[in-house]
Amino acid sequence: MICGFCGYTFDEKDGKQGCGGCSGGCHSIHCPRCNYKNPLEPELVKKIRRIFKKNDSDKGDAE
Amino acid sequence: MSSSSNNSSSEPAGRAGVRRVALVGNPNVGKSVLFNALTGAYVTVSNYPGTSVEVSRGNSTIEGESWQVIDTPGMYSIHTITEEERVAREILLHETPDVVVHVLDARNLERMLAMTVQLIEAELPVILVVNIMDEAERMGLKIDLELLQKRLGIPVIGAATARNRGVDAIRAAIAGYKRQGDARRRFPYSRLLEQDINEIAGMMTGEYILSRRSLAMLLLQQDEEIIEIVRHREGEGYPVLEELAREISFKRRGSFHLNLSLERNEIAKDLLNGVFVAPDKRVVTWAERLSNWSVKPLTGVPMLLIVLYFGLYKFVGQFGAGTVVDLLEKRFFVDMVNPWVIGLVKKIVPWEIVQELIVGEYGIITLGIRYAVGIILPIVATFFIFFSFLEDTGYFPRLALLVDRVFKYFGLTGRAVIPMVLGFGCDTMATMVTRTLETVRERVIATVLLALAIPCSAQLGVIIALLSKAPGALAVWSVCLLLIFIAVGLLAARILPGEAPMFYMELPPMRLPQFSNVLTKTYTRMQWYFLEILPLFVLASVLLWLGKVTGFFEKAIDAMTPVMASLGLPREAAVAFIFGFFRRDYGAAGLYDLQTKGLMDARQLTVAAVTLTLFIPCVAQFLVMKNERGWRVAGGIGLFVSLLAFGSGYLLNQLLLVTGLLA
Numbered sequence: 001m002i003c004g005f006c007g008y009t010f011d012e013k014d015g016k017q018g019c020g021g022c023s024g025g026c027h028s029i030h031c032p033r034c035n036y037k038n039p040l041e042p043e044l045v046k047k048i049r050r051i052f053k054k055n056d057s058d059k060g061d062a063e
Numbered sequence: 064m065s066s067s068s069n070n071s072s073s074e075p076a077g078r079a080g081v082r083r084v085a086l087v088g089n090p091n092v093g094k095s096v097l098f099n100a101l102t103g104a105y106v107t108v109s110n111y112p113g114t115s116v117e118v119s120r121g122n123s124t125i126e127g128e129s130w131q132v133i134d135t136p137g138m139y140s141i142h143t144i145t146e147e148e149r150v151a152r153e154i155l156l157h158e159t160p161d162v163v164v165h166v167l168d169a170r171n172l173e174r175m176l177a178m179t180v181q182l183i184e185a186e187l188p189v190i191l192v193v194n195i196m197d198e199a200e201r202m203g204l205k206i207d208l209e210l211l212q213k214r215l216g217i218p219v220i221g222a223a224t225a226r227n228r229g230v231d232a233i234r235a236a237i238a239g240y241k242r243q244g245d246a247r248r249r250f251p252y253s254r255l256l257e258q259d260i261n262e263i264a265g266m267m268t269g270e271y272i273l274s275r276r277s278l279a280m281l282l283l284q285q286d287e288e289i290i291e292i293v294r295h296r297e298g299e300g301y302p303v304l305e306e307l308a309r310e311i312s313f314k315r316r317g318s319f320h321l322n323l324s325l326e327r328n329e330i331a332k333d334l335l336n337g338v339f340v341a342p343d344k345r346v347v348t349w350a351e352r353l354s355n356w357s358v359k360p361l362t363g364v365p366m367l368l369i370v371l372y373f374g375l376y377k378f379v380g381q382f383g384a385g386t387v388v389d390l391l392e393k394r395f396f397v398d399m400v401n402p403w404v405i406g407l408v409k410k411i412v413p414w415e416i417v418q419e420l421i422v423g424e425y426g427i428i429t430l431g432i433r434y435a436v437g438i439i440l441p442i443v444a445t446f447f448i449f450f451s452f453l454e455d456t457g458y459f460p461r462l463a464l465l466v467d468r469v470f471k472y473f474g475l476t477g478r479a480v481i482p483m484v485l486g487f488g489c490d491t492m493a494t495m496v497t498r499t500l501e502t503v504r505e506r507v508i509a510t511v512l513l514a515l516a517i518p519c520s521a522q523l524g525v526i527i528a529l530l531s532k533a534p535g536a537l538a539v540w541s542v543c544l545l546l547i548f549i550a551v552g553l554l555a556a557r558i559l560p561g562e563a564p565m566f567y568m569e570l571p572p573m574r575l576p577q578f579s580n581v582l583t584k585t586y587t588r589m590q591w592y593f594l595e596i597l598p599l600f601v602l603a604s605v606l607l608w609l610g611k612v613t614g615f616f617e618k619a620i621d622a623m624t625p626v627m628a629s630l631g632l633p634r635e636a637a638v639a640f641i642f643g644f645f646r647r648d649y650g651a652a653g654l655y656d657l658q659t660k661g662l663m664d665a666r667q668l669t670v671a672a673v674t675l676t677l678f679i680p681c682v683a684q685f686l687v688m689k690n691e692r693g694w695r696v697a698g699g700i701g702l703f704v705s706l707l708a709f710g711s712g713y714l715l716n717q718l719l720l721v722t723g724l725l726a
Contacts, residue, residue, distance in 0.1 A: 004454040004584075005481060007571020009095055011119070027591040034568070035499035036459075036481050037492065039587035 090137030380527030383445025
């Protein structure tokens, strides 16, 4: 993902998540470079993206 | 689904029979975007054995054939310095990829092409991807990719992977890659360098993955890992080789590395002669022009005011908090839902006290749900659309640079823009983000300013909508808040002496946001916000109902009546302040109700809005302040903010009465 503040490209797992401040679970990832709080892509959107990916036969498959 | 395992002993090698493609290049050239485009959602991430450097791997079916795609860490040269570079080279050396895709940034072609030259010299199976072509074209740069391909003797593809441009061509190039032995170029260096390289390369007899010519250069650059490999492969012949390398290094007085780099840069320059054409007068794109304007005070401040006017005032205030709230709260809830629900509950539930809890004055549905869905939801939705749009343009880091000079007077730096900007979304979460500021002093000052003068999105939306109806009221509110923000900032910097740290940051390019991205971010933020406020609003309704049933609520209003009177506000205004104890947005919604009932004139509305904005932070923010700064600091800030809020409200009321402003 790309940080909305500094533009740094990072993997979701590299950002800090889950400071415990928000009720109802964490929906954000802090950029490892500037600490800006970026919204996490919702599962629903991820699923939709995956469907589009799967429809493209040339693209990736499961490891 | 992406999975990750931080297992340092994980095997780097892929499955048998699967071909491998390694993506290499400088950091931030779009390697990861290309990796995601090639592999889809399924990837594994593991530490490279013996290191803490993570390497992503995924599988892809390209033209019917299985490939393992390896996203290597960023590297600037085959001659490695950092651990990341060492890992990237290890992958090239030990995992023998069938294809190496070198991704570089079209805008920095000359600087990055030196590594392509190195990869070709090493006789690796290279494909060159000239990425970020869209930005380069916008800058007026012209790149003759065909000519470059001819000169390099390897496939060259132009791409803009972030926009999915060129990805199919990259796939086709990977699938159809064939070593082009004769077409591959050899890049000659000066006679002296060539002599040194040839002498060393000529003495090597072992089998290597990299070419002997490339290894000779690395040996002469004293590359320790390469020295070990060559020592191992050459066996008994190595001491002679070592002696020769030492002799050459001595003769060149250790300048081999510098000479090689300079000559390689010249080679890159020659390769690009006629390939890379920059316009005589560099085309300054609109994005660059806007970027320049936004950071200069003379143009940046008017730009900020324009952004605030159209984004906050027109879109969030007038459209969100005005038109949409009117539609949802009045037309939908008050006119349609509430009468029907009240009738239904009164028919089903025989007990008046329970009826009161569900559909009474402070009922869960008639107040809690109505506030959450009818008032707050449309405001935060429009606010988050505006916020996400602005975020994706790349404006925020420019705002940080713009205010850095002013923030220095408050003991802060432009970095404090991050919690301040986030504070407009939610002050509670922004207070937590202050922990990322460099010094304790900065953190305390930022916490005070957040608690005091940064209204959250819902509060801001309601206040803009209410005050924009009375001419001049919004201007009075804005000036008051700005003056208090500045005064408290200056005061805090005096009370807490110390040096503000340096602030610098690399500016990402300004871009036109993608509609789908803005919507996705808005959806996530709204989902989080709504899930958080709905139970709290329901709980607040229950507490208010309890207060009403027990008579405690009336007593609280009675107790606050003299305070309200000193501010020139009606007794009923105490309700909004009591609501504000629960949450800032709940208090703002209470203010909205009072205005729609016609209980306050323009002066009273402005005084109430200023006092409520400055008023003690909501319970959640107070608890976070306590966690971050401790009871003493949090209590001190709470007390200071409350006194300042009511003091400012009192003074403003007197000023408005005396001057007759807003009368």
